[in-house]
Amino acid sequence: MQGELSDLQMRAQLRTLECHSGVNLSSNDYLGLATDPRLKAAFLAALQPNCQMGSTGSRLLSGNSRDWEQVEEEFAEFAGTSHAIYFSSGYAANIGLLSSLLGPADWVFSDSLNHASIIDGIRLSGARKVIYRHRDLNELEDALALRDNEPGCKMIVTESVFSMDGDRAPLGELLLLGGKYGAELIVDEAHATGVHGPQGRGLAAEAGIVDNVLALVHTCGKALASMGAFVCSGSTVKQFLINRARTFIFSTAMPPYFAYQISAALRIAASADLERCSLTEVAESLRALLREAGFNTGTSSSQIIPVMLGDNEVALYFAAELRRNGFAVRAIRPPTVSPGTSRLRLSLTTKITREQVNELVGVMTAAREKLAPAPYA
Ligand SMILES: Cc1ncc(COP(=O)(O)O)c(C=O)c1O
Incomplete structure (x- = not known):
């Protein structure tokens, strides 16, 4: 050591x-x-004398509450998806999402500058992976074409605004390539949430492709000054994560009052x-x-x-x-x-x-x- x-x-x-x-x-x-001060006030208002300080368990045991369900509904509406599910960090969201949706028989195509949480989620899934050069659509297309007849599901994973280079993924083009070669698209909006797109809804919303993306990850620890992350998707992905994402299943839920902070932050951010x-x-x-x-x-x-x-x-x-x-x-x-x-x-x-x-x-x-x-x- x-x-x-x-x-x-x-x-x-x-x-x-x-x-x-x-x-x-x-x-x-x-x-x-x-x-x-508006966020502080919302948080203090949530701390009513009768409020519960701890969640008491995982969401699947005693930790679920109407507060969390409500903020998930609000966030899904913000993101433009039908459903959203909250994880206690962006790291846990990416690990849970990728390790449960992908398995050893699948293929994942990941931008070379994707965040460590994406890399670790892919590793944990055991999926076969192709790391394509940062934002290089030609290299990605070659890789997709080469695996066109391979069995297993295929997914392209990218950040929208890249955390270290501050540049943007060509989301529209990635979606087109995915469509051409039968690959789903997953977008991590961590550095775009609250900052880019209409009302801060991210780059997938700006590109008008939310309905065609398998899942979006919006984090709360950055522009929303809170913590945790929402995986925003359709109902099947949400149900699947509730049943398969180990970082969701085997982790204590955040306290209910924290849902108020996120909800208030979301409202402030959307109007900023x-x-x-x-x-x-x-x-x-x-x-x-x-x-x-x-x-x-x-x-x-x-x-x-x-x-x-x-x-x-x-x-x-x-x-x-x-x-x-x-x-x-x-x-x-x-x-x-x-x-x-x-x-x-x-x-x-x-x-x-x-x-x-x-x-x-x-x-x-x-x-x-x-x-x-x-x-x-
Ligand atoms: C692109 C990206 N995804 C996910 C995460 C992890 O989010 P969290 O800090 O909420 O665990 C980060 C954190 O820096 C990030 O930059």
Whole structure:
């Protein structure tokens, strides 16, 4: 154990826990709801003297309640599906969904930049897998065509807004390819929930394809400032998950009062068009400023903006310089991203002002000037 830790330290890959201070650019609280007084008030109102503090068991035993059923109905309506089922985290939702829908006789086609929870769910399912190059439709089509006559069900799995690169999956095209080769589509909307699409309903809703997707995963721990996730689908998938998803069956339900927080967050988020608009504008302006200053922001087209630096040490250096100047930014390194693609991940929220964005680019530029020769990518 110690040897492995020393090894990580030597490779500048050792992770430690820190409490952030300063302008928070590592937060997934995209709409700023974590400190929203309306959300706090809704939560406090839910804590009535007679409210039950614990759920007392798994949903299949004593932990079910009308509160959870109701918020599932509300969320399904928001997502545009007939049904939704709540898991206590996005990680548990992806593991439960993929490991129960897929089996060793099936095929899964997964974007190479999909989140660890998708990767782990696929591993646990034992399904045969093809990892296609990030957003590469040609490579995906070749892989699908090659398995066209193979038995077993086929599924394409993708994030909608990618968590590390901040770019978008070509959902419409993925659906068409799936249709052509008999593969279902599953979309993880974690970084789009509340932020993208009409009323924040995600990129599948924006593309008008919700009715054709097998399942959508919407998480509550990011823009909804809560926790957990909904798998949104038709009734059969929901029934199947209730019967087969081990992360649902064998886990204690969240307390009923928490359903109120999610419900309130959903209502606030759905009506936050102005905030969504301003977040998009600030993100566009930061991307433009960074690019003008010669930094590489990759293929980002969302509130998540990577600054690609390549080397671990360089990424750590820039993160330290930013922190010294009051910006809470973490360097993202392997194994979270592939070797040679270490970066800063700037995650914008509605709390970030244009002045802070300008200042940030100034600090980045000054930090680069201190390096000679400049070793950034
Ligand atoms: C794309 C994606 N899916 C799922 C998850 C897991 O969600 P949770 O944090 O609720 O477990 C994350 C978390 O970062 C994510 O980025």
